[in-house]
Amino acid sequence: LDFFMLPFADGDERPSATTPSPERTLRNPLQLLLESMAEQAAAAAPISRYKLFVDTTSDDSVLRALSNELGASKVLKLSQFAEDCGAQQINVISQVKWHAELGEVVVLSQTESINESFYDLFNQHFRKFEDKTDKGIEVSYHANVAVGAHSRRCKVALGFQCVVHMTLPELQLAPAPFLNRFEKYRITHADLLDAYLHRSLPSLPLQAALREVLSTPRLMQHVHDFVNKVGQRSFYGFAHCQTIESAL
Numbered sequence: 001l002d003f004f005m006l007p008f009a010d011g012d013e014r015p016s017a018t019t020p021s022p023e024r025t026l027r028n029p030l031q032l033l034l035e036s037m038a039e040q041a042a043a044a045a046p047i048s049r050y051k052l053f054v055d056t057t058s059d060d061s062v063l064r065a066l067s068n069e070l071g072a073s074k075v076l077k078l079s080q081f082a083e084d085c086g087a088q089q090i091n092v093i094s095q096v097k098w099h100a101e102l103g104e105v106v107v108l109s110q111t112e113s114i115n116e117s118f119y120d121l122f123n124q125h126f127r128k129f130e131d132k133t134d135k136g137i138e139v140s141y142h143a144n145v146a147v148g149a150h151s152r153r154c155k156v157a158l159g160f161q162c163v164v165h166m167t168l169p170e171l172q173l174a175p176a177p178f179l180n181r182f183e184k185y186r187i188t189h190a191d192l193l194d195a196y197l198h199r200s201l202p203s204l205p206l207q208a209a210l211r212e213v214l215s216t217p218r219l220m221q222h223v224h225d226f227v228n229k230v231g232q233r234s235f236y237g238f239a240h241c242q243t244i245e246s247a248l
Contacts (some may be wrong), residue, residue: 012126030187054171060109063107070105074104076107077109102157118146126142130147142156
């Protein structure tokens with residue numbers, strides 16, 4: 001857990017994003033997340049836990065960018081206003097059940113108040129059913145989902161993926177048993193930028209020299225040197241390990 005809670009102080013810089021280095025010491029967590037989801041989508045049975053990613057920003061900017069990367073059908077986010085809770089909670093639970101049955105990707109954010117409704121779903125306590133059809137034996141999986149005091153069985157298609165979004169402050173308060181239900185990834189703007197460059201540069205009609213400059217950490221180092229020269233206070237709203245990577 002210390003890795004996920006590593007504070008983003010001025011002196012804490014990821015080597016691959018802000019300083020020159022020949023290669024990353026760790027694989028890009030975004031790439032690992034996408035590979036895990038693709039592996040599950042191609043599997044004939046549930047083989048991996050659902051995903052939880054830690055957003056290192058305070059404005060949900062990683063959430064917005066990552067939703068497109070994941071191909072999420074829906075981003076479900078609960079309101080923080082008490083008067084909106086009742087009906088909205090039921091609506092979110094119903095939408096999760098609907099996307100589970102369709103086998104789609106859904107992202108949950110600020111859903112602490114209803115997470116226990118998905119206890120069996122998050123823990124993948126599935127009941128396996130085999131039905132005889134004209135095409136042979138059809139296998140389906142079901143999990144109980146609670147709506148208030150009532151629990152109902154919900155069909156879960158193999159393509160269904162539930163991704164939970166959590167900020168660093170929320171991670172500090174999250175109980176360990178809840179975190180253990182998921183594969184966990186900490187994703188920053190630097191990870192998003194690194195993944196975009198590695199995916200996009202080979203196909204862009206750029207000259208070889210320009211492509212080499214953009215794909216090396218030297219570019220990031222030059223930008224950080226410029227910021228340090230003029231001072232971070234010269235940039236309104238500057239956030240360490242966020243602003244430069246997001247702008248690029």
